[in-house]
Amino acid sequence: MKSSYPRPLVTVDVVLLTLLGGELHFLLARRESPPHEGEWTLPGGWVHPEEDDSTLASARRILQAKAGVISPYLEQLQAFSGPSRDSRGWSVSIAYYALVPADLTAPTPAPVKWFPVADHQPLLFDHKEILQAAVARLRSKTMYSSLPCYLMPEQFTLTQLQRVYESVLGGSLDKRSFRRRIEELELLQEVPGQVAIGGHRPAQLFQLMPSAYEGITFLGRVFDVTPSARALG
Amino acid sequence: MKSSYPRPLVTVDVVLLTLLGGELHFLLARRESPPHEGEWTLPGGWVHPEEDDSTLASARRILQAKAGVISPYLEQLQAFSGPSRDSRGWSVSIAYYALVPADLTAPTPAPVKWFPVADHQPLLFDHKEILQAAVARLRSKTMYSSLPCYLMPEQFTLTQLQRVYESVLGGSLDKRSFRRRIEELELLQEVPGQVAIGGHRPAQLFQLMPSAYEGITFLGRVFDVTPSARALG
């Protein structure tokens, strides 16, 4: 069987997620080339075979070039494919998602903008499906892992971390249970400083232990979420 | 940005899994064309843009053509990519994995053969990595879902199902706990017949409820496995 078949287009698209004002946001970039020049889409681009060692490398390059983000948490989501998802022809997009603290973005050549995931923006191509898959993956991993730590700044309080978990999961968690399980992970270490942001009793600051950067840690059990918000279908 | 870049090769590879003699096996097919003609590899092939509506459709077509298997449980695993994973050039393979009962295979044009996943066969390309990812995915989903039911024949006893879970997880499970959790799923229904295979007290036969085919059901909690075998690194 020779490859006499036309080759599909191969692109990489990245869903970049962060937390702004306690709400999960994703990044759109303004397209600089046709089709749909000037419209907002997920950061994406072609795979460059001479330059990229893998599609993960493509994702890293695209993220840096289009969103000014370097080495965040970056994980392959899945491949999306079909004859009509891209007007240029039968295409495969290897989708990735990335998590960054809200303050870890650098200036970018093209305009970029954060949108709340809860708002149902009309998106080009099948980008809405990709976005939903990314958010679903984050939620599902949040239930039983330390993944949301990658949305945090360098140092943070346990209450701040709990708020992040609650935002992502869309519900409220019990303080005692939350802290028990975070402690069990042995993932965070106190930093010998304090913060007084709330205005009242200062809270201990924590940071990820160096070992944490080797991979995400999994909790033994799923968090139960009290049925409140649970937004985004 | 024009697509002046050379397009990567796009293929689909499928890890087909089944249970033979209580052990997890995967299928290799003899290659009918260069490179490596005559050697054993995972069933795979090019995406046919004129014919396939998605890479999932490609996987179905390849599975039917090369392994004689129709509509099993089939799920995308992940994309593998790089300049040297295929000698023909920079390539992307969208990998899928599929589960079938041991008896649900039809005759095939090219020779196929089942191998135990525990045996460390040397495989071509990066197929060993793909196989390991498939087995890891199956294990991880088995912990908290009804996925192994797709490895079962039409009708089966609860003890047989438990043996399958134990094979996949590589350990032994408590009978009482296992049955409690399977019951909670409300996924199986009794068939009013009995079987006497063991030679002693006949066991009730069960089958998947019709609703089960809409998707796999997730258990609330992870199965604890007593540390025994846990084979395959």
Added chain:
DNA sequence: CTAATAGTGTCTCTTAGACACTATAAA
């Protein structure tokens, strides 16, 4: 002082695991 948030002690209820028990067949 009060208010507000950080952090802890501890009770209860659920449930997984263990395991003994009964049930039903073959030989």
Added chain:
DNA sequence: TTTATAGTGTCTAAGAGACACTATTAG
């Protein structure tokens, strides 16, 4: 009868959720 497997009853220990309590700051 014995033996082997199917299936159930039930105890116990661990742990999640609930929530009240103490601790420490601002005003």
